Structures are given as structure tokens and as C-alpha cells.
Amino acid sequence: xxxxxxxxxxxxxxxxxxxxxxxxxxxxxxNGQTFSTRLGSLASTQINDVMLTGSxxxxxxxxIDTIGFDRRPLFTIGFDFFGxxxxxxxxxxxxxxxxxxxxxxxxxxxxxxxxxxxxxELQNDTMFAMVLWLNSDGDSIRTRKYSSPYYYSSVDPNNxxxxxxxxxxxxxxxxxxIYFVSQIVDYPPIQNGFIVKKLTATGDEVxxxxxxxxxxxxxxxxxxxxxxxxxxxxxGSGGDNYALILNLSDETGNLNWSHxxxxxxxxxxxxxxxxxxxxxxxxxxxxxxxxxxxxPMIFKVDFDGNxxxxxxxxxxxxxxxxNDHIARAQDGxxxxxxxxxxxxxxxxxxxxxxxxxxxxxxxxxxxQWERNYEYFSVDSGYWNLYNIxxxxxxxxxxxxxxxxxxxxxxxDYPECDxxxxxxxxxKVDG
Numbered sequence: 001x002x003x004x005x006x007x008x009x010x011x012x013x014x015x016x017x018x019x020x021x022x023x024x025x026x027x028x029x030x031n032g033q034t035f036s037t038r039l040g041s042l043a044s045t046q047i048n049d050v051m052l053t054g055s056x057x058x059x060x061x062x063x064i065d066t067i068g069f070d071r072r073p074l075f076t077i078g079f080d081f082f083g084x085x086x087x088x089x090x091x092x093x094x095x096x097x098x099x100x101x102x103x104x105x106x107x108x109x110x111x112x113x114x115x116x117x118x119x120x121e122l123q124n125d126t127m128f129a130m131v132l133w134l135n136s137d138g139d140s141i142r143t144r145k146y147s148s149p150y151y152y153s154s155v156d157p158n159n160x161x162x163x164x165x166x167x168x169x170x171x172x173x174x175x176x177x178i179y180f181v182s183q184i185v186d187y188p189p190i191q192n193g194f195i196v197k198k199l200t201a202t203g204d205e206v207x208x209x210x211x212x213x214x215x216x217x218x219x220x221x222x223x224x225x226x227x228x229x230x231x232x233x234x235x236g237s238g239g240d241n242y243a244l245i246l247n248l249s250d251e252t253g254n255l256n257w258s259h260x261x262x263x264x265x266x267x268x269x270x271x272x273x274x275x276x277x278x279x280x281x282x283x284x285x286x287x288x289x290x291x292x293x294x295x296p297m298i299f300k301v302d303f304d305g306n307x308x309x310x311x312x313x314x315x316x317x318x319x320x321x322x323n324d325h326i327a328r329a330q331d332g333x334x335x336x337x338x339x340x341x342x343x344x345x346x347x348x349x350x351x352x353x354x355x356x357x358x359x360x361x362x363x364x365x366x367x368q369w370e371r372n373y374e375y376f377s378v379d380s381g382y383w384n385l386y387n388i389x390x391x392x393x394x395x396x397x398x399x400x401x402x403x404x405x406x407x408x409x410x411x412d413y414p415e416c417d418x419x420x421x422x423x424x425x426x427k428v429d430g
Contacts, residue, residue: 033081033082033083033427034399034427034428034429035082035083035425035426035427036083036373036424036425036426036427037079037083037424037425038375038406038422038423038424039061039077039422039423039424045061045062045063045075045405045421045422045423046061046062046388046390046404046405046421046423047059047060047061047077047390047391047403047404047405047423047424047425048060048061048062048100048101048102048103048104048390048391048403049100049101049102049103049104049105049115049390049391049403050391050393050401050402050403050425051105051107051113051115051134052393052395052396052401053078053111053136054110054111054136055078055080055081055086055136056078056079056080056081056086057078057079057081057401057425057427058076058077058078058079058113058134058136058138059076059077059078059079059403059423059425060074060075060076060100060105060115060117060134061074061075061076061077061100061423062074062075062098062099062100063075072097072098072099073090073091073092073098074090074091074092074098074100074117075088075089075090075091076088076089076091076134076138076139077089077138078137078138079425083425083427087137087138089138089139091140093119095121095122095123096119096120096121096122097119097120097122098117098118098119098120098130099117099118099119099120100115100117101116101117101118101165101166101167102390102391103168103273103325103390103391103392104116104117104166104167104168104169104180105169105391106169106170106171106178107171107175108133108171108175108178108201109175111135111136112133112134112135112136112141112175113133113134114131114132114133114134114169114171114178115131115132115134115169116129116130116131116166116168116169116180117129117130117131117132117166118130118164118165118166119145126147126163127163127164127165127185128145128146128147128148128164129145129146129147129164129165129166129180129182129197130143130144130145130146131143131144131146131169131178131180131199131203133203142202142203144199144203146164146182146197146205147164148162148163148164148182148184148195149195149208149210150162150184150193162184162185163184163185164182164183164184164185164195165182165183165185166180166181166182166183167181167182167183167194167220167221167222168180168181168220168221168222168223169181169223170223170224170225170230171225172225172250173225175201176200176201177198177199177200177201177206177225177250178198178199178200178201178203179196179197179198179199179223179225179230180196180197180199180223181194181195181196181220181221181222181223181232182194182195182196182197183219183220193210193211193218194211194218194219194220194234195208195209195210195211196208196209196223196230196232196248196253197209198250198253206253207252207253208253209248209253209254209255211234218234218235218236219234219235219236219270220232220233220234220235221233221235221270221271221272221273222271222272222273222274222283224274224275224276225250226276226277227276228250229247229248229249229250229256230247230248230250231245231246231247231274231276231281232245232246232248233245233246233261233270233271233274233281233283234246234270235270235271242260242261243260243261243270243271244258244259244260244261244305245258245259245261245281245301245303245305246258247303259303259304259305260305261301261305261307262305262306262307263299263301263307263310270285271283271284271285271299272284272285272324272325273324273325273326274326275326275327275328275334277328279302279303280300280301280302280303280308281300281301281302281303282298282299282300282326282334283298283299283300283301283326284296284297284298284324284325284326284336284338285297285298285299285324286324287310287312295312295313296312296313296324296336296338296339296357296359297310297311297312298310298311298312298326298334298336298361298365299311299365300365308365309364309365310365311361311365311366311367313338313357313359313367313370314367314370324336324337324338324339325337325389325391325392326392327392327393327394327400328394329360329394329398329430330394330398330430331398331430332362332363333360333361333362333363333368334360334361335358335359335360335394335400336358336359336360336361337356337357337358337389337392337400337402338357338358338359339354339355339356339357339387339388339389340354340355340356340357340372341353341354342354342355352384352385352386353374353385353386353387354374354385354386354387354388355372355373355374355387356372356373356374356387356389356402356404356426357370357371357372358370358371358372358373358400358402358428359371371428373387373402373426373428374387374406375387375406375424384407384408384409385406385407385408386405386406386407386408387404387405387406388404388405388406388407389402389403389404390403390404390405391403391404395427397429397430398429398430399427399428399429399430400427400428400430401425401426401427402425402426402427402428403423403424403425403426404423404424405421405422405423405424406421406422406424407421
């Protein structure tokens with residue numbers, strides 16, 4: 001009898017284990033899906049942000065009103081792990097034209113995301129930053145508007161403020177603070193500058209860091225919170241091209257230190273995206289070859305600005321260096337998402353093609369593989385085929401999710417369709 005009870009308990013345990021294993025494998029299969037989808041029902045759109053949720057992927061889109069061309073509505077579209085659309089929400093503010101910004105999102109907790117977009121007020125020619133709080137269903141929880149601390153007239157503070165365009169946003173590890181960096185555009189006497197704002201989780205301003213104004217052009221496209229402080233990479237040009245690593249105090253917003261990145265001739269260390277890890281910064285940028293070709297580049301520098309290694313993929317193709325992204329690979333190393341530009345001669349005319357260029361390096365920067373993806377090919381009947389990646393993230397299954405837009409010039413209407421700008425979502429494995 002005891003043996004019979006033991007056998008029954010054993011069978012129950014095995015059955016439970018099998019059920020758990022099946023559920024686990026089903027979860028892996030679900031999250032391991034690879035797919036590719038275009039927004040065929042929404043023309044003239046681009047997906048600028050993709051965010052991971054418990055049920056799939058939430059995206060932020062900018063659309064163009066193809067009738068009036070005087071407004072830019074925003075959309076949030078959710079997709080499941082197979083790429084099927086779950087919901088679509090449209091947002092529109094009267095007298096404002098809005099534009100979501102590439103890869104400009106950060107996570108507060110498992111169900112709340114913050115997205116920074118730039119807004120343009122049509123009445124007074126003012127560009128401002130706006131932060132949206134979104135739940136996992138793409139519904140807005142709140143919105144907050146933030147204006148530039150600078151004005152065109154230093155005498156009259158009521159004069160129109162200088163244009164402010166957010167370029168990157170991050171959150172603290174505990175999800176209680178939000179930080180975003182914005183370019184300050186056309187502020188005399190400089191062409192450009194940048195500021196950093198710290199917000200509470202609900203959007204109240206804590207402090208604003210203003211980089212000293214001088215005659216050097218400064219651009220800052222990425223910010224990361226790491227180990228209780230903030231890291232930025234700013235690129236300046238004013239005769240000499242160089243980049244700076246800056247570290248800001250989380251408590252006060254004051255500059256703790258800054259170091260110039262010392263690197264290789266022809267290398268551009270103005271990172272559009274970077275990762276902070278192990279007392280070092282790994283960034284995605286570009287390098288100009290001796291033949292003046294722009295190649296995507298990945299580099300690693302310490303906090304003193306001294307580089308450990310850098311590498312570019314093979315080939316002689318021009319990198320556009322407009323939307324470079326970097327993500328840590330689950331099996332070690334780093335994956336970069338770049339744009340490869342190739343020129344094809346068809347008859348007496350050239351056809352320009354930009355494809356999505358994924359390439360991976362190991363922990364020491366050695367190239368491991370390259371992949372190319374595109375939605376239009378040179379024989380598709382379209383011209384000037386642009387495939388542009390606006391956001392790129394690692395996924396829990398070890399793969400990657402990429403979002404952007406595909407555009408093409410129609411030269412044989414009505415055989416081809418003029419409305420060829422469409423957002424797309426691409427999921428690949430590791």
C-alpha cells in the first residue's frame with residue numbers, strides 16, 4: 001500500500017513537472033517569435049519608439065495629416081509577441097504639431113512608460129518638450145509640457161523661448177525619477193546647446209542643468225542613469241571636433257566631472273546611443289575612412305575618456321549615422337543597429353538604397369556577424385529606397401526588436417503607390 005501511494009505521488013509530481021515544463025516552453029516559444037510587419041492601414045507614419053510590455057510591444061508613432069499637412073497626430077499601437085495588432089490610440093492637440101523622437105522612452109515600472117516628444121506651438125513659433133506617461137494599453141495617464149529656460153531676447157523674458165527638442169530620456173533604477181536631455185536650438189549667440197531636467201515620477205521639476213553657453217556647437221543625444229548618477233556624451237565642433245563624457249550629480253544636478261574622449265584619428269565619438277557598464281562606456285558612433293567613407297563604429301572608453309577598443313564592420317558602404325543604436329546581447333557582446341547606404345546604377349540613373357544593418361561584436365570589440373534587412377529592393381518599381389531604424393532593443397528571449405519606417409519614391413504611378421512611407425516593426429532572434 002505504501003509503495004502504491006509512493007507511485008501515485010511520484011506520478012503526480014512528474015505530471016506537475018511536465019505541465020510546468022510545457023508552460024515554460026510555451027512562454028519561450030511565445031517570446032521567441034520572429035516577425036516582420038508594416039502598417040499597411042496607416043500611411044505616412046513612422047514608428048519612433050518601441051517598448052516592451054507583459055503582453056508584447058507598445059509603439060509610439062508620428063503621423064502626417066495628408067489632407068491639411070498642418071498637424072502631426074500621435075498614435076500608440078500595441079502588438080502581441082507574434083506581431084498582431086492589439087489596439088490603436090490616436091492623440092491630437094489643437095494648434096500643436098507633435099513629433100515623437102527616436103528611441104526616446106524609458107520605463108518607470110512594469111506597466112508605466114514615459115516618452116519625451118517635441119511639440120511646436122503654431123501661434124508663437126515655439127518648440128517645447130512634452131513628456132507622456134503611458135500605461136501598458138497605450139493610454140495616456142498624464143502629459144506635462146516643459147519650456148526652454150532661454151529666450152530669443154535676453155532682455156524680455158516674455159519673448160518667445162528658444163526651441164527645445166528632447167533627444168533622450170532615462171529613469172532611475174527605483175523608478176522614482178525621470179531625466180531628459182534637450183537640444184536648445186537657435187539661441188543667440190550660439191547655434192545650439194543642451195540642458196538636462198530631472199523630474200519626479202509624476203512630472204514635477206526638481207532641477208535643470210544648463211551646459212555653459214559659449215561659441216562651440218554642442219549636441220547631446222543620449223543620457224543614462226547608472227550607479228546613482230547621470231552620464232552623458234556631448235559632441236562639440238568649433239574648429240576642433242571632439243566629444244565629452246559628463247557626469248551629473250543626481251541630488252543637485254551639478255557637474256561632478258567631465259573628460260574629453262581621446263581616441264583615433266577620423267573617429268567621431270559623439271555617441272548617438274551608449275551603454276554604461278563596468279566603469280566604462282560602450283557607444284555607437286561613426287568613423288571616417290581614409291577614402292572619406294562614413295562607417296558605423298562601436299567604441300569602449302573608460303570614465304577618464306581613454307578608449308580601450310573600437311571597431312567598424314567590413315565593407316565600403318556609407319553609414320548615414322542618423323539613427324545608430326546599441327544593445328547588450330544576452331550571450332555576451334553588443335549588437336549595433338546602423339544604416340547602410342548603397343548606390344546602384346540602373347540604366348543611366350543611380351538608385352539609392354538604405355538598409356537596416358545589424359552587426360555584433362564580442363566583449364573585446366571583435367566582429368562576429370552582420371545582417372541586412374530591407375522592405376524595398378532595387379527591382380521593386382520604386383526609387384530612392386529608405387529603410388530607417390528609429391528604435392532598437394534587446395528582448396527577454398535573447399533576440400531584438402527594431403522599429404522604424406520604410407519610404408520610397410514612386411516613379412511609375414499608378415503602377416506604384418505614392419503613399420509609401422509606412423512604419424514597420426521587425427523582431428529577430430539572437
